[in-house]
Amino acid sequence: MTLVHNWHLGRRMEYPYFESRPKHQFAAVFNINRCIACQTCTMACKSTWTFNKGQEFMWWNNVETKPYGGYPQSWDVKTLKLIDNGENTWYTNEKDEKTSPYGVYEGDTIFEAAKKKNLNQWAVGYVPEDKEWRSPNFGEDVAKSSKPDESSSLPVHNRWFFYIQRICNHCTYPGCLAACPRKAIYKRKEDGIVLIDQKRCRGYRKCVEQCPYKKPMYRGLTRVSEKCIACYPRIEGRDPISEGRPMETRCMTACVGQIRLQGFLDDNPKNPITWLIKNQKIALPLYPQFGTEPNVYYIPPRWAPREYLRQMFGPGVDEAIEKFMVPSRELLAVMSLFRMSQTIVFEYRIEEGPKVFETMIHGKKFEMYNDTIIGLGEDGKEVVRTTVEEPIHIRPDKHYNSI
Amino acid sequence: MRKCFSVFKYGTALLGAVFLSTALYAAEEAAPGAKGMSDEEFTPVKEVMLVKFVQMEKPYHLSVHELGSAFKEVKGVTVNLQMQDKAFPNGGGSVKTAEVKGIHDGMTIFFQVSWDDATKDSRVIAPQQFRDGVALMFPLGKVTISTEEKFSPRMGDRQKPVNLWNWKADWEVDLVAASGIDEVSSQYPGMHDDFSTNPISQTYHKGLMQSPSILAGGISAGNLFSLPNRGRVVEDLNAEGFGTLTTQDHQDVDGCSAYEHGCWTVIMHRPLNTGDTFDVQFVPGESTYFNMAVWNGDKEDRNGQKNISTQWHPLELERIAW
Ligand code: SF4
Ligand code: SF4
Numbered sequence: 001m002t003l004v005h006n007w008h009l010g011r012r013m014e015y016p017y018f019e020s021r022p023k024h025q026f027a028a029v030f031n032i033n034r035c036i037a038c039q040t041c042t043m044a045c046k047s048t049w050t051f052n053k054g055q056e057f058m059w060w061n062n063v064e065t066k067p068y069g070g071y072p073q074s075w076d077v078k079t080l081k082l083i084d085n086g087e088n089t090w091y092t093n094e095k096d097e098k099t100s101p102y103g104v105y106e107g108d109t110i111f112e113a114a115k116k117k118n119l120n121q122w123a124v125g126y127v128p129e130d131k132e133w134r135s136p137n138f139g140e141d142v143a144k145s146s147k148p149d150e151s152s153s154l155p156v157h158n159r160w161f162f163y164i165q166r167i168c169n170h171c172t173y174p175g176c177l178a179a180c181p182r183k184a185i186y187k188r189k190e191d192g193i194v195l196i197d198q199k200r201c202r203g204y205r206k207c208v209e210q211c212p213y214k215k216p217m218y219r220g221l222t223r224v225s226e227k228c229i230a231c232y233p234r235i236e237g238r239d240p241i242s243e244g245r246p247m248e249t250r251c252m253t254a255c256v257g258q259i260r261l262q263g264f265l266d267d268n269p270k271n272p273i274t275w276l277i278k279n280q281k282i283a284l285p286l287y288p289q290f291g292t293e294p295n296v297y298y299i300p301p302r303w304a305p306r307e308y309l310r311q312m313f314g315p316g317v318d319e320a321i322e323k324f325m326v327p328s329r330e331l332l333a334v335m336s337l338f339r340m341s342q343t344i345v346f347e348y349r350i351e352e353g354p355k356v357f358e359t360m361i362h363g364k365k366f367e368m369y370n371d372t373i374i375g376l377g378e379d380g381k382e383v384v385r386t387t388v389e390e391p392i393h394i395r396p397d398k399h400y401n402s403i
Numbered sequence: 404m405r406k407c408f409s410v411f412k413y414g415t416a417l418l419g420a421v422f423l424s425t426a427l428y429a430a431e432e433a434a435p436g437a438k439g440m441s442d443e444e445f446t447p448v449k450e451v452m453l454v455k456f457v458q459m460e461k462p463y464h465l466s467v468h469e470l471g472s473a474f475k476e477v478k479g480v481t482v483n484l485q486m487q488d489k490a491f492p493n494g495g496g497s498v499k500t501a502e503v504k505g506i507h508d509g510m511t512i513f514f515q516v517s518w519d520d521a522t523k524d525s526r527v528i529a530p531q532q533f534r535d536g537v538a539l540m541f542p543l544g545k546v547t548i549s550t551e552e553k554f555s556p557r558m559g560d561r562q563k564p565v566n567l568w569n570w571k572a573d574w575e576v577d578l579v580a581a582s583g584i585d586e587v588s589s590q591y592p593g594m595h596d597d598f599s600t601n602p603i604s605q606t607y608h609k610g611l612m613q614s615p616s617i618l619a620g621g622i623s624a625g626n627l628f629s630l631p632n633r634g635r636v637v638e639d640l641n642a643e644g645f646g647t648l649t650t651q652d653h654q655d656v657d658g659c660s661a662y663e664h665g666c667w668t669v670i671m672h673r674p675l676n677t678g679d680t681f682d683v684q685f686v687p688g689e690s691t692y693f694n695m696a697v698w699n700g701d702k703e704d705r706n707g708q709k710n711i712s713t714q715w716h717p718l719e720l721e722r723i724a725w
């Protein structure tokens with residue numbers, strides 16, 4: 001094992017390979033607050049990559065309902081149990097903006113738990129059986145209710161559920177890659193996408209076992225494992241419609257709820273992905289305590305119990321929700337970029353507009369400016385331009401169903 | 404006092420209610436996960452297995468029952484097996500011994516391996532299914548092995564590569580499957596499928612089946628595990644240490660098997676000489692070594708999770724006597 005820095009955990013941790021970060025890292029921000037569980041993303045992925053024989057149970061993208069849903073069933077509970085040492089604690093006053101923005105996690109990661117338990121493998125894990133993969137919609141829309149008689153109102157609902165949208169996290173320290181005894185899994189230097197080499201894989205399912213998110217899946221037809229490939233031909237600009245420019249994945253671009261924005265995590269403070277994740281800390285990693293430094297980030301649902309959310313997204317939950325509930329002028333503008341373009345935005349620029357609205361939200365003053373946000377592509381050229389106020393279009397009454 | 408909260412406070416109780424491109428990058432290994440090996444492991448066992456010259460009646464049928472009679476008078480060796488405890492992930496330990504016999508007829512060499520296994524695991528379609536298997540390993544080239552001339556009995560090493568023959572129980576099922584590979588629907592009968600790989604089925608989609616890159620990564624990459632109609636049950640491989648196992652481009656080994664009374668008998672055979680530099684070559688009158696591993700699918704054995712012998716076994720080919 002070597003020591004690598006995991007900024008989600010705010011500390012160094014053990015990992016079988018040296019730290020080596022890509023030029024820029026494939027990453028996405030999912031705004032849970034807006035998801036309607038229409039599963040359009042799920043079907044976009046399925047109809048592109050997993051429509052075939054032996055892939056019947058495979059959903060590289062899935063949307064499950066928390067707290068009861070899970071695909072495969074109870075994946076997170078089972079993995080949390082494997083790393084539970086009774087002292088899985090965050091020290092939130094030990095913050096450093098660069099190296100430990102959420103504080104320091106002192107529990108075991110999947111790698112450390114395996115070492116402590118002398119498992120003689122790189123990470124803890126388990127291989128879900130076929131029956132666990134069978135019901136991707138298990139628990140859908142089932143609410144958890146602590147006080148059934150009470151009505152629900154913000155800030156925290158008594159009766160609640162929320163959707164969680166899951167793809168492979170293209171982790172910085174992938175459990176799957178660590179687990180593979182054949183080194184058939186690799187992380188690309190140029191964009192950090194994690195892939196299984198379909199020729200080297202021998203179907204051992206160690207990745208299925210040791211990915212804490214259960215995103216590699218075994219295909220009975222080909223007897224090897226497959227996983228989300230981050231639509232890499234699109235990322236590389238090789239999809240014919242991308243005209244050579246990096247383009248967001250199928251699940252992102254199909255999103256009806258406009259909850260998803262995908263791009264790359266880098267050091268540019270004016271990259272919308274980097275700004276939301278690192279500068280604003282409004283989008284948080286899923287189960288950072290697993291230790292893989294996942295690269296899909298979530299804006300937590302503002303109505304769910306905070307303790308539940310902290311277990312899921314770490315200690316950054318309160319700050320993220322606070323910022324989301326009363327968004328700043330810049331945040332409103334950046335949030336307007338979601339799903340306005342298929343071409344990946346590498347940088348944004350804001351042109352200021354007039355103030356159009358003001359009110360009080362939860363005792364805080366909120367002002368809305370109709371700013372224009374411009375998204376620039378990899379080549380610095382404009383790919384999208386939109387305003388904070390959505391343009392209104394009134395249908396002419398010549399249509400049969402006009403009001 | 405450090406300010407903290409526990410991520411497990413809410414607890415498991417609540418939750419508990421319920422393709423291929425460019426450079427390898429993160430994978431520069433810092434620690435191989437293999438602990439040191441003892442001198443004993445570099446010392447081959449004393450007992451030499453004599454690969455008897457047997458004149459075979461031709462043509463012979465590839466069946467354990469017919470070939471088996473040729474092994475009747477042959478004395479084999481008992482190989483002690485143990486769990487693989489050096490390279491991560493460790494595992495195995497459920498199969499304690501295997502019996503190995505060898506014969507040749509001046510053209511072809513045959514090895515027969517038998518071991519006890521209470522369950523027959525010959526399907527790997529469901530994610531929780533793992534196969535029974537056995538592998539024989541030979542040093543590449545002409546070598547002598549001793550504590551002075553070390554040769555790793557565990558998959559060889561960078562300077563000293565090995566040739567491996569790996570028989571797999573599920574490949575036997577594939578061999579006789581109508582579509583050239585055991586169907587997903589044989590594990591899940593009556594399942595709905597949009598596309599059948601079986602050409603006589605009503606849902607066979609010719610266009611789709613003939614465009615492998617659309618079909619499946621494993622097939623389009625030419626992975627022997629994924630290809631239908633591979634026509635053999637033994638895989639011919641090379642390795643130069645843990646994690647380096649690689650399928651050969653040219654496959655030369657075949658075999659057959661029988662599972663009876665809780666015991667596997669597997670015969671693997673190959674021409675004595677193949678002319679392939681990646682293969683071990685056998686010369687009557689000369690000696691080399693072998694080592695072996697057994698996988699018990701029922702115990703979730705696969706890869707390094709296997710039952711191994713930690714020492715090389717010498718073998719000598721009897722001279723041809725016409
Ligand atoms: S989410 Fe799982 S499959 Fe994806 S990179 Fe991380 S460990 Fe690997
Ligand atoms: S398409 Fe968007 S809104 Fe619909 S389920 Fe997927 S993430 Fe949610």
